[in-house]
Amino acid sequence: MDFADRLCSWFSENMRDMPWRHTRDPYSIWVSEIMLQQTQVDTVIPYYERFMKRFPSVEALARASLEEVLALWQGLGYYKRAENLHRGARYIMEQHGGHFPVDPAALRKIPGIGAYTAGAVLSIAFGIPAPAVDGNVMRVLSRLFLMEQDVGQAKSRPAFEEKVMSLLKGDPGVFNQAMMELGALVCTPRKPDCPVCPVNGFCQAYKRNTVEQYPVKAGRPKPVTERYRVLVICRSGSYWMEKRPGEGLLAGLWGFPLIGEEQWRLVEPMLEKKRILKRVCHVFTHRRWELEPVLIEVSESCGTLPIDFSVPADLGGFQTPEQMQRLPVPTVFRKVIRQLDDAGA
DNA sequence: AACTCGGGGTT
């Protein structure tokens, strides 16, 4: 039995059940792969179920509004993925008559499909031998072959893709998924379970007892802390929310106005009804927000606040709790809303 | 090549 035989036979007996493993429909595989980018399987599953129920086909997704797609995506993170998925559906309708191209170069032109996702769709949906190299696969390969390339660097990718192709045999979709499953269940980042690994006989790092020295990866800088006051402006039971700018962090999502300390010092003395809520902390990959929410009650337009209440309704407005529920509001602002609820507001 | 872009699970 060679490497692929052992790997795939282990996979057939140990693979987890996932909704997208019951189909080879390219649209279904595409949606799952986009959601799974930098996101763990158990986190994705409920989002995937809801998404496929609402948008069962490329046509259905292409017809939808971006707002509705973002609303289903809220809480999943990396919201550009949702925008690209939506754009991609319209692109596939217009450029390919609603059918997925079976060609690698054509797939790569679809927004949001990069080297990994193209390989995943080609192999899983179409059975084409193509490398699908994600973080799991790089870790497995680096241990198998003592690969010293930094897995965080783009220039390392070709070496990993070559190794995959040298091992690939049988059904490419099964093989690629088996490699990822091995990385997720056995060849884990810390404390890998080498004694039960079906391919430990092929693993050079296991042979030398250096498994935990792989993969090689440069460290990340710590998130930078930013502090803001959050203006939670209440007018007769509704709350002021704004659509964030189209670029940058949490682009296009809805939230409360954030102001720095210096601006707060100008506004704070002029406010009558205010109430400081419990601090909210939220960590992004490279930033850490420490938020101090301030509940402010106003009757009419409050000129002392640095807010323009006369913007178009699609850019900002007073929202009832029910309306807030339907808007795409990222987790950090949901945390603020939670403090509001806890405070009995 | 480096930076940006979320949120949550694990250890």
Add this chain to the structure above:
DNA sequence: AACCCAGAGTT
């Protein structure tokens, strides 16, 4: 607290 996750796009 550190690390990682079925990565891609921009600069």
